[in-house]
Amino acid sequence: MSFFALLETICASMAFALSFMAICLLALRRDPNGIYRPLIIFFSANAFIEAVSVLDAFPEYGYFENLSQIAEIISIPAFLLLAPALWLYVRGLTSETRLALTKSDGKHFIPFILGAIACSLLLFSPASIRNQIIGDGDGPDTAWIISITLMIVFxxxxxxxxxxxxxxxxxxxxSMYRTRLKDVFASTEGRELKWIVWMIVLLVATIFIMLPDLFISFSELIEFIPSVFNVILIWFLAIWGLRQMPGFIALGASELPVASDQTDNLSAFQSSATKYEKSALTENDTSRIAKKIEAAMEENQLFLDANLSLRLLAKHVSVQPNYVSQTLNGHIGETFFDYINRWRIDYAKPLLANSDETVLNITYDSGFNSRSSFYKAFKKETGKTPTAYRSFAKSKA
Structure with a gap:
C-alpha cells in the first residue's frame, strides 16, 4: 500500500468514525420536530460508503476482495441518499412549522430507487460478470454486460x-430564509446558517476534483485531496449539525407549531408583493398599526429588548404578526430587522457623541447583543463605524 493510499484509508476511517458517532448521538437525542432524522439517513449512508473505502484497502486478500466488491455495489445507491437527506435537514431548519414527510417528498428518493434496482441487477449477476464490470476480470462484452455498465455510468x-x-x-x-429572518427577528445571530454555506463551498470543491477522476486517472496526491475535504465536510456536519437549532423556533419553546396541511410554509419565502396581495388590511388600517408601532418605539423603547421579535412586538401592540409585518414592509417600507436596528442606532448616536461609555457598553445598552452586529448595522445606516462616528462627532463639538 502506497503512502497516499494509506492516508486515504485513514481519512475514510476517520469519516466513518465521525459518522458513526453522529448516528449514536442523534439516536439518543430528543427530536420532537423531526428535524434531525434526515441527518441519521445522511450519516448512515456516509458511514456505509466510508466502510467500503476502508475495505478497498485490502484487495489482495480474496475474502476482502469479494466482500469489498459486493459492498461497493451496495454503496452506489447510498451516494444517492446524501443530497436529499441534507436537503430535508436544511428544509427542517429553515421552516416555520414542524414538517412531516409527505407523499410528494417521495420524489427525492426516486434516484435512490433507480440506483438500487440497477445495482441489484449487478449484485445478483454471476461473480464473473461482476468482476468484469467493477473488478479486474476479462471476457467478451456481451449485451448484458454492456447494459449493466451503461446503467452504472448513468x-x-x-x-x-x-x-x-x-x-x-x-x-x-x-437566501430566502435569511430574507425571511429579517421579517421576524431584530437579531439574526446564530440563525443565518453560515456554516452550511461554507460546507456547500467545500462540497463543490470536492466534486470538482472527484468528477474528472471518474473518467481520467490522476496522481495519488490529487486523488487524496477529496478524502481530506470529505473528512472536513463530515466534521462540519457532525459538529454544527448536532448543535444547530431551527431558525424560527420561539425562544423558550420546545417545539415548532405543526402546519395544518403538513406542507412547507412557502408563503414565508415569497416576496412582499405576493404575500400581501390578498390581505384584508386597508391603507387606514396600516396607518393605524404604524402609529401603534411608532408609539411602542418612542414611549416604551421596545427596541432596547435584545430578544425582541415580530411576535413580541405584535403582542405588545395587540395586532396579528402578519399585519405588523405587512405594515412594516408595505407602509413603512422596512423589514422588521432594519426598522428595529434603525431605532437602536438612533438611540446609540447621542451616547457615542456625548458620553465616554465604551462602544461595547453602548452596544448592549442600545439593544444589540453583539459588537459585530452593532458595527455592521451602524455602518450600513451611517456609512461610518461607531468609533469613527464618535471621533467625528467629538471633533465637531
Missing amino acids: IMLMWAAQVIIYIIALLHRI
Missing part, C-alpha cells in the same frame, strides 16, 4: 446532476 452521472441541483436548491433556500 447512475454516476445522475448522482452528479443530483448534487448540482440540490446545491442550487440549498443556496436558494438559505
Whole structure:
C-alpha cells in the first residue's frame, strides 16, 4: 500500500468514525420536530460508503476482495441518499412549522430507487460478470454486460446532476430564509446558517476534483485531496449539525407549531408583493398599526429588548404578526430587522457623541447583543463605524 493510499484509508476511517458517532448521538437525542432524522439517513449512508473505502484497502486478500466488491455495489445507491437527506435537514431548519414527510417528498428518493434496482441487477449477476464490470476480470462484452455498465455510468452521472441541483436548491433556500429572518427577528445571530454555506463551498470543491477522476486517472496526491475535504465536510456536519437549532423556533419553546396541511410554509419565502396581495388590511388600517408601532418605539423603547421579535412586538401592540409585518414592509417600507436596528442606532448616536461609555457598553445598552452586529448595522445606516462616528462627532463639538 502506497503512502497516499494509506492516508486515504485513514481519512475514510476517520469519516466513518465521525459518522458513526453522529448516528449514536442523534439516536439518543430528543427530536420532537423531526428535524434531525434526515441527518441519521445522511450519516448512515456516509458511514456505509466510508466502510467500503476502508475495505478497498485490502484487495489482495480474496475474502476482502469479494466482500469489498459486493459492498461497493451496495454503496452506489447510498451516494444517492446524501443530497436529499441534507436537503430535508436544511428544509427542517429553515421552516416555520414542524414538517412531516409527505407523499410528494417521495420524489427525492426516486434516484435512490433507480440506483438500487440497477445495482441489484449487478449484485445478483454471476461473480464473473461482476468482476468484469467493477473488478479486474476479462471476457467478451456481451449485451448484458454492456447494459449493466451503461446503467452504472448513468447512475454516476445522475448522482452528479443530483448534487448540482440540490446545491442550487440549498443556496436558494438559505437566501430566502435569511430574507425571511429579517421579517421576524431584530437579531439574526446564530440563525443565518453560515456554516452550511461554507460546507456547500467545500462540497463543490470536492466534486470538482472527484468528477474528472471518474473518467481520467490522476496522481495519488490529487486523488487524496477529496478524502481530506470529505473528512472536513463530515466534521462540519457532525459538529454544527448536532448543535444547530431551527431558525424560527420561539425562544423558550420546545417545539415548532405543526402546519395544518403538513406542507412547507412557502408563503414565508415569497416576496412582499405576493404575500400581501390578498390581505384584508386597508391603507387606514396600516396607518393605524404604524402609529401603534411608532408609539411602542418612542414611549416604551421596545427596541432596547435584545430578544425582541415580530411576535413580541405584535403582542405588545395587540395586532396579528402578519399585519405588523405587512405594515412594516408595505407602509413603512422596512423589514422588521432594519426598522428595529434603525431605532437602536438612533438611540446609540447621542451616547457615542456625548458620553465616554465604551462602544461595547453602548452596544448592549442600545439593544444589540453583539459588537459585530452593532458595527455592521451602524455602518450600513451611517456609512461610518461607531468609533469613527464618535471621533467625528467629538471633533465637531
